[in-house]
Amino acid sequence: MAQGISVHIGLNRVDPAQYEGWDGQLAACEADAKDMEALAKARGFKTRSLLLTKAATSDAVTAAISSAAKTLKSGDLFFLTYSGHGGQVKDTNSDEKDRMDETWVCYDRQLIDDELYELWGKFKSGVRILVLSDSCHSGTVLREIPKFVSGGPRIRAMPTTVVKKVQKAHAALYKRIQDEHPAAERAVVKASVLLISGCMDNQTSQDGARNGLFTGTLRKVYGTGSFKGNYRKLRDMIVAKMPPDQTPNYYFVGAANPKYEAQGPFSI
Secondary structure: OOOEEEEEEEOOOOOHHHOOOOOOOOOOHHHHHHHHHHHHHHOOOOEEEEEEHHHOOHHHHHHHHHHHHHHOOOOOEEEEEEEOOEEEEEOOOOOOOOOEEEEEEOOOOEEEHHHHHHHHOOOOOOOEEEEEEEOOOOOOHHHHOOOOOOOOOOEOEOOHHHHHHHHHHOHHHHHHHHHHOOOHHHOOOOOEEEEEEOOOOOOOOEOOOOOOHHHHHHHHHHOOOOOOOOHHHHHHHHHHOOOOOOOOEEEEEEOOOHHHHHOOOOOO
8 A cells, every 4th residue: 555644844934043134924834834734634644744933944854855755665655845935045066057046945044956856866766756835936036026015915935135145144054055965956866756836937926814825726726625637737727716927837857657647636
């Protein structure tokens, strides 16, 4: 019998001491993580982890993914969700065309995409990985992200001014991490990794009062499990219910697996 492991990450703020005074306050990320954990429970995932705000450190996230990689075998499913800010650090190992690495903004530091790709490479052949990321991961739009204006929607991206301050203050830390994970996007990934993210690279993901816009729309489309269709249909139906300035992306990494993509979402 196949088994499923899920990990759900939600950060309503970060440690300002590690982000040059910026606390990254958001409203709905912890609720997103709790709702996705509840969905995983309903779908039969026996092993689930919930990492909220202070508990969502880079080490904790890395350890949770690494533990799943050691446990899961061919045919198993790893379900990972992240709700929080997307960020950037300067690319020092020349694996990004725009010379910036994208990140998940964890409580204590940013988790670089090089690190995530290396983690995917630890999973065995035949493992299915589903990642839902309700955040911004843009190589271009972050240069134009405005400061939050009272009364307007919060967006889940580190502001450009903060990106620059953090890069300057912690350049040595992020260079060391990149040196330890050189060009990880080029690593061989034997597992099948499906990423459905909150927006395209030239867009931003909105926070909300109850859920992020992407997560809230996913919950409405999927319902209580009555949804009929595969992963691509789920993504397309979410897109149809969202505004044109936020279009969830569908991206595949690693070993092709048409049977996986054709399955009903969250099926162990």
